[in-house]
Amino acid sequence: MCGRFENIISTEDLFSHLELKDLVPEPEVSKTNISPTQKIMTLILKEDSLKYLPMKWGIKFSRESSLIFNSRIETIKEKPYWMNIFKANRCIVPMTAFYEWKTEGDKKIPFRIFLKDEKIFFVPAVYIEHENELFASFITTPPNEFIKKIHHRMPVILRKDDAIDFLKCDDLTVNLEKCTPFKDIDDMAMERITL
Numbered sequence: 001m002c003g004r005f006e007n008i009i010s011t012e013d014l015f016s017h018l019e020l021k022d023l024v025p026e027p028e029v030s031k032t033n034i035s036p037t038q039k040i041m042t043l044i045l046k047e048d049s050l051k052y053l054p055m056k057w058g059i060k061f062s063r064e065s066s067l068i069f070n071s072r073i074e075t076i077k078e079k080p081y082w083m084n085i086f087k088a089n090r091c092i093v094p095m096t097a098f099y100e101w102k103t104e105g106d107k108k109i110p111f112r113i114f115l116k117d118e119k120i121f122f123v124p125a126v127y128i129e130h131e132n133e134l135f136a137s138f139i140t141t142p143p144n145e146f147i148k149k150i151h152h153r154m155p156v157i158l159r160k161d162d163a164i165d166f167l168k169c170d171d172l173t174v175n176l177e178k179c180t181p182f183k184d185i186d187d188m189a190m191e192r193i194t195l
Contacts, residue, residue, distance in 0.1 A: 002138050002155040005098040006032040009120050014094055024052050033195055036069035042091040042136055045167040055134040071137040073179040085126045092122040092163045102150040111190045122163035123155040144181035146188045157182040
C-alpha cells in the first residue's frame with residue numbers, strides 16, 4: 001500500500017475546507033485510479049503559507065533505481081538520509097479514498113477505502129527535487145485492525161488539523177508520532193469496486 005488512490009474533490013472545495021484564499025486553477029491531473037509516476041497534487045509549507053502544487057508520484061534517484069512510491073515510517077526512523085528528507089521536505093496529499101486489493105480465492109478484488117463522515121483526508125509524504133522537478137513518496141505504516149483484513153501496510157491518514165500541523169511543526173518527535181496507524185477505525189469504510 002498505497003498503489004492507487006483518488007482525489008475527486010474540486011480545488012475550490014479543497015481550498016474552502018482548508019480555509020485558503022488564494023485559489024489556484026483546477027489542475028490537469030487524474031482524479032480516480034491515480035497510480036505511481038502520475039502527476040499528483042500536494043500541499044507544502046513555503047514562507048509560512050500552504051502552497052498547492054503538482055509533483056510526480058514516486059522517487060527515483062537514478063534511471064536504474066527502483067521507483068519508491070511509498071516510504072515506510074520504519075525506514076525513515078532508521079536511515080539518516082530518509083530522516084533528513086523527512087525533516088526538510090514534508091508534504092501532504094489530499095485524498096478522497098485509496099484503493100486496496102483483497103485476495104478472494106484466485107482473484108484480487110479492488111476495494112475503495114474512505115472515511116465515512118469526511119469527504120477528504122490527507123496522507124503525509126516526503127519529496128525531493130531532481131532536475132527542476134518534484135517527486136513525492138507517501139509515508140506508510142503497519143495496518144490498523146480495519147486494514148489488516150486486506151493488507152499488511154496502510155498509508156498514514158491525517159485529518160485536516162493534524163495534516164496542517166504536520167507541515168507547520170518543526171518538532172521531529174511530534175511529526176514522527178503522527179505517522180502511526182489511523183486510530184479511528186469506526187470512521188473507516190470500504191466498498192467493493194471495479195477498476
